[in-house]
Amino acid sequence: MKIVIAGGYQAADYIIKKFKSSSNKLVVINENREVAQYLTKSNRIPVFYGEPYKYFVLDEANVEDADIFVALSKVDTDNYVSCLLAKKVFNVKKCICIVNNPKNVDVFRDLGIDSVVSSTQLLATSVLNESSLENLIKTMSLEDEQIVLSEVVVKATYDIANKRIADINFPKTGNISCIYRKPSVIIPNGSTIILPKDKLLVVTTPAHQKEVLNFIQKDK
Amino acid sequence: MKKVTPKKRSLFKNKTLIIGCGRLGSSMANKCSLEGKNIIVVDKNPDAFDRLSDAFGGLTMVGDVTHLDFLQEAHISTAKEIIITTGDDNINVFVAHIARKIFDVPEIYVRLDSPENEVLLKGLAIKAIFPFELSYDKFNVLRGGRK
Numbered sequence: 001m002k003i004v005i006a007g008g009y010q011a012a013d014y015i016i017k018k019f020k021s022s023s024n025k026l027v028v029i030n031e032n033r034e035v036a037q038y039l040t041k042s043n044r045i046p047v048f049y050g051e052p053y054k055y056f057v058l059d060e061a062n063v064e065d066a067d068i069f070v071a072l073s074k075v076d077t078d079n080y081v082s083c084l085l086a087k088k089v090f091n092v093k094k095c096i097c098i099v100n101n102p103k104n105v106d107v108f109r110d111l112g113i114d115s116v117v118s119s120t121q122l123l124a125t126s127v128l129n130e131s132s133l134e135n136l137i138k139t140m141s142l143e144d145e146q147i148v149l150s151e152v153v154v155k156a157t158y159d160i161a162n163k164r165i166a167d168i169n170f171p172k173t174g175n176i177s178c179i180y181r182k183p184s185v186i187i188p189n190g191s192t193i194i195l196p197k198d199k200l201l202v203v204t205t206p207a208h209q210k211e212v213l214n215f216i217q218k219d220k
Numbered sequence: 221m222k223k224v225t226p227k228k229r230s231l232f233k234n235k236t237l238i239i240g241c242g243r244l245g246s247s248m249a250n251k252c253s254l255e256g257k258n259i260i261v262v263d264k265n266p267d268a269f270d271r272l273s274d275a276f277g278g279l280t281m282v283g284d285v286t287h288l289d290f291l292q293e294a295h296i297s298t299a300k301e302i303i304i305t306t307g308d309d310n311i312n313v314f315v316a317h318i319a320r321k322i323f324d325v326p327e328i329y330v331r332l333d334s335p336e337n338e339v340l341l342k343g344l345a346i347k348a349i350f351p352f353e354l355s356y357d358k359f360n361v362l363r364g365g366r367k
Contacts, residue, residue: 053310055336077286077310084313084340107288111317 001067002027004092006052006082008072009035011098015070016043029061031073053081055089063090071097076104083113148209149177149201152216156196159218166190174204174212235260237299237325239285239315240306244331244351246271248303253277262294285315288322301327309333313340320344 003019004027005012012035016026020043028047030036036049050057052071063069069086071079076099083095097113099105102121109116154161160168165176165188179186180199186192194200204212235258238249242263249261250273259278262285263269269280283290285306296302296318302325304312312330319325321344328346332338335350 054334055339075310077308077314080314081310081337081340088342089339101287103288104286107318107322111321 001025002065004029004061004063004066004069004086006069006071006073006086007031007079008098009038011072013039013042015072016045020045027061027063027066029057029063051078053078053085055085058082058085058090063092066090066092067094068092069095071095073098074100076100076108080108080111080113087112146205148204148206150204150209150213152200152202152213154194154196154198154200154216157219158196158216159220160194160216161196163194164190165192165194168194171208171212171215173208174202174215177201177203233298234258234300235295235298237294237296237302238262239302239304239312240331241268241271241280242305242307243271245303245305248305249278250276260294260299262290286311288318291315291318291323296325297323299323299325301325301329304328304330306331307333309337313337316341316346317344320346 001023002025005015006029008015008030009032012028012030016028016039020026026045028039028045029050029052030039030047031049031051033049036047039045040047048057048061050060052058052073063086066086069083069092071082073079073082079097079099083097086092087095094114096115096117097108099108099116099118100120102118102124105116105118105121170176176188178201179188179192179194180201181195181197200216202212202216236252238245238252238259238261240263241249241261245261245263246268249259252259253276257278260281261269261272261278262281262283264282264284266282272280281294283293285291302315302319304315304319306312306315309332312332316328316330319328329349330341330346331349331351333350333352335353338348341348
């Protein structure tokens, strides 16, 4: 595979090391003389010194018909133009572009760049994922932490889903005190059926919280 | 984004949006203003507007034109024409593509220092101005074709 790596410092170094092999032909272009020298030294490969958004630099580096073009420069518009040149003039098959401004992800895609990566956006997504995991169980302590109130959302995969409370053999150490099923609140009894997406409010002692929660979250 | 009342919005319709207030952008803004056009000039550096003449009657806005939000604030969606004159070819190409592909501005003019970048505008009905080629042509005219 012919891979062109345009711009970047640490990211370029990492990608070169990752893809340097006999089956890949790497073309490395960098507009910073010191970085270009560093990349040459640390990876023992030729690095073209020049701005990758200029026609003659790409021409000289012979990027024609490359399989992948990766633009890693710090300036979003520089990356945009180098990707476009590579694609339109040099017939590169796929372009990957890094952007600093996460709002540019959609803009670049709309303007025809194949793949746009924003580290800020990736970070935001993982923060969101983490926080939704945390949200799964909310806990509140009452009376000097002698009573614990936990909030659990039932998933369709749980063993207790779609069953009557009387039938699930709920641990004696805890109690489902309340079920919130949009838009109403249900005070459950033995004949209440637990449905997926129900929010259960469970009362336990701190010592037994884990045991009870494990019971609820047990998969089929 | 500030809400624009309908009355105010009509003020911004049919306007000329000038991106970059350098020597080229500011002189165009001054001339267009004398012709009585409705103009908004934008630049990331507030000092750039010192180049505008006292008679300039348009709006000025400070911001980064590579941000889509800012272009929207500058009413790019209702512009009649856009003249892109910053000193960076890459920014100019980027903004021209946004103006055509996202907002479909009727008339787009863009300044390009490097003639090689013209290929990026192919088939998009964007008109390019090449200051260096113009100077070279003028030089040839002044020389009267002598060798």
